[in-house]
Amino acid sequence: MKSGSRNMIVFYGSQTGTAEEFAARLAKEATRYGMKAMVADPEECEMEDLPKLQEIENSLAVFCVATYGEGDPTDNAQEFFEWLNGGDADLSGLRYAVFGLGNKTYEHYNKVGIELDAKLEQLGAERVFELGIGDDDEK
Numbered sequence: 726m727k728s729g730s731r732n733m734i735v736f737y738g739s740q741t742g743t744a745e746e747f748a749a750r751l752a753k754e755a756t757r758y759g760m761k762a763m764v765a766d767p768e769e770c771e772m773e774d775l776p777k778l779q780e781i782e783n784s785l786a787v788f789c790v791a792t793y794g795e796g797d798p799t800d801n802a803q804e805f806f807e808w809l810n811g812g813d814a815d816l817s818g819l820r821y822a823v824f825g826l827g828n829k830t831y832e833h834y835n836k837v838g839i840e841l842d843a844k845l846e847q848l849g850a851e852r853v854f855e856l857g858i859g860d861d862d863e864k
Contacts, residue, residue, distance in 0.1 A: 740793045752764045786822075
């Protein structure tokens with residue numbers, strides 16, 4: 726029995742462009758392995774429709790998120806985080822992975838990625854890969 730193609734959408738929370746660039750590279754790499762992949766800015770998406778993603782067979786949501794300022798989401802991810810923390814989202818069946826981008830020299834190192842990973846699980850989503858932590862200080 727042949728399974729359907731794998732579908733991945735890579736959302737990014739980026740202030741300076743690093744997370745957006747990383748998301749694009751990840752999506753491009755996924756296509757090399759036969760996946761259908763696209764990059765999405767949460768600010769330009771109806772994130773309330775995120776639960777519908779699980780209706781697509783073999784789908785995966787990947788979140789590449791940077792931590793900004795005093796441990797805050799980036800400007801383009803602010804509304805998404807407000808919606809997640811609103812308390813009424815049900816993400817049961819959504820398969821996801823989170824990669825946080827940060828710099829360990831900052832006080833709130835990867836806070837947004839860590840909190841997003843925990844929040845998605847709390848809302849019923851299924852983690853398919855452990856939280857990834859990127860450190861810009863390690864060049």
